[in-house]
Amino acid sequence: MALDKKISIYNEDCIGGMKKHLRPGSIDIVVTSPPYNIGVKYDVYNDSSPRSEYLEWMWSWGKAVKRVLKDSGSLFLNVGSKPTSPDVPFQVLATLQDDFKLQNVIHWIKSIYIEANGYDQKININVGHYKPINSRRFLNDTHEYIFHLTQTAQVPIDRLALGIPYKDNTNINRWQMGRKMLRCRGNCWFIPYKTIQNRRLDRPHPASFPPQLAENCIKLHGLKKNVTVLDPFMGIGNTGSACLKLGVRFIGFEIDSHYYQTAEKSLKELLNQRQEVDNGA
Ligand SMILES: C[S@@+](CC[C@H](N)C(=O)[O-])C[C@H]1O[C@@H](n2cnc3c(N)ncnc32)[C@H](O)[C@@H]1O
Numbered sequence: 001m002a003l004d005k006k007i008s009i010y011n012e013d014c015i016g017g018m019k020k021h022l023r024p025g026s027i028d029i030v031v032t033s034p035p036y037n038i039g040v041k042y043d044v045y046n047d048s049s050p051r052s053e054y055l056e057w058m059w060s061w062g063k064a065v066k067r068v069l070k071d072s073g074s075l076f077l078n079v080g081s082k083p084t085s086p087d088v089p090f091q092v093l094a095t096l097q098d099d100f101k102l103q104n105v106i107h108w109i110k111s112i113y114i115e116a117n118g119y120d121q122k123i124n125i126n127v128g129h130y131k132p133i134n135s136r137r138f139l140n141d142t143h144e145y146i147f148h149l150t151q152t153a154q155v156p157i158d159r160l161a162l163g164i165p166y167k168d169n170t171n172i173n174r175w176q177m178g179r180k181m182l183r184c185r186g187n188c189w190f191i192p193y194k195t196i197q198n199r200r201l202d203r204p205h206p207a208s209f210p211p212q213l214a215e216n217c218i219k220l221h222g223l224k225k226n227v228t229v230l231d232p233f234m235g236i237g238n239t240g241s242a243c244l245k246l247g248v249r250f251i252g253f254e255i256d257s258h259y260y261q262t263a264e265k266s267l268k269e270l271l272n273q274r275q276e277v278d279n280g281a
Pocket of ligand 1: 012013014032033036042044205207209210232233237253255256259
């Protein structure tokens with residue numbers, strides 16, 4: 001269903017949907033988070049299938065993505081795990097390496113504690129949210145992976161689109177990049193969930209990522225006018241929200257009608273807000 005000339009979303013299985021709706025080589029960027037096969041309680045999808053079946057499905061999904069992704073495209077694959085299955089991200093990665101090369105590994109940091117060290121760090125910093133684990137064996141899990149996969153591992157990226165100011169800029173004229181007064185942020189991105197009051201109302205999906213995660217990935221690949229972004233596992237539409245903010249084309253698939261409707265509602269609200277701003281309301 002087209003919500004706008006740049007936003008199309010489908011309440012369909014993504015493998016069939018990609019074959020049906022998307023031309024070969026038509027997508028610049030895929031930002032997505034598939035189910036992790038760790039028993040998350042989705043409304044429809046069963047996240048507890050045997051691991052071998054799950055990985056076979058991921059393999060077929062990778063083939064379908066490869067068909068639609070441009071040779072110069074990027075697949076940003078967010079995968080997390082649970083303490084008793086810490087190997088899922090690596091198994092998914094190994095499966096997809098039949099078709100893609102690993103260009104960058106990014107860590108999505110959800111929460112971090114940085115201790116005061118007495119000289120440049122004056123206070124303790126304790127920020128972000130995570131699900132606490134009560135265990136004698138396992139650590140609280142405060143990060144997930146974002147694998148940046150490409151067809152060649154040679155795709156140029158826009159590192160300074162996420163650039164951060166130099167801590168000490170006295171020597172930066174020596175460096176080509178330094179002229180912009182920014183340096184590459186690196187591969188650890190602190191992106192906290194918003195603080196919520198009511199889990200049922202404020203978090204209508206059990207495994208969503210913040211729109212900022214998708215925004216970072218799109219900017220890192222390179223924000224050009226005619227970019228088309230795909231999220232085959234759209235959930236409640238957070239990649240779509242990022243695309244609307246950045247003004248790029250978005251195509252999303254979601255199998256669950258409840259999450260699909262939530263995505264449709266929030267993307268329509270964002271489109272209306274943008275329309276009101278354009279109309280000078
Ligand atoms: C980890 S969640 C993605 C959440 C999304 N990133 C967000 O922020 O809302 C995975 C989603 O994939 C959906 N899903 C599972 N199988 C699917 C399929 N075959 N085609 C499309 N969506 C599917 C699930 O219903 C779930 O919403």
